[in-house]
Amino acid sequence: MKIFVAGLPYDLDDAELTEIFEKFGTIASAKVAMDRETGKSKGFGFVEMPNEEEAKEAIEGLNDISLGKKPLVVKAAEDRPGGGSGGSRPGGQSRPPRFTNNRPRF
Numbered sequence: 001m002k003i004f005v006a007g008l009p010y011d012l013d014d015a016e017l018t019e020i021f022e023k024f025g026t027i028a029s030a031k032v033a034m035d036r037e038t039g040k041s042k043g044f045g046f047v048e049m050p051n052e053e054e055a056k057e058a059i060e061g062l063n064d065i066s067l068g069k070k071p072l073v074v075k076a077a078e079d080r081p082g083g084g085s086g087g088s089r090p091g092g093q094s095r096p097p098r099f100t101n102n103r104p105r106f
Contacts, residue, residue: 025054
């Protein structure tokens, strides 16, 4: 089961996130989301736990507790279709032109 975790302290790393969830069971992976440009944490991450029962216990046990200034938001991650970065378009074009002149050319 994949778990979404928000409200993480900005200095928390993957190993510390793993440590927090290990108390509830086996961890397949734990990843803090990092900003590509700054290399700093975005304050959220994802944890994968193979045992769904342990994952549910982790969600119940950790949701709404404070690790820093904000309470954690811990819930089952939602599946997003596509899963792409949503960044750039093929060909280097960042967005389609706003206005097009669709009149036929003579």
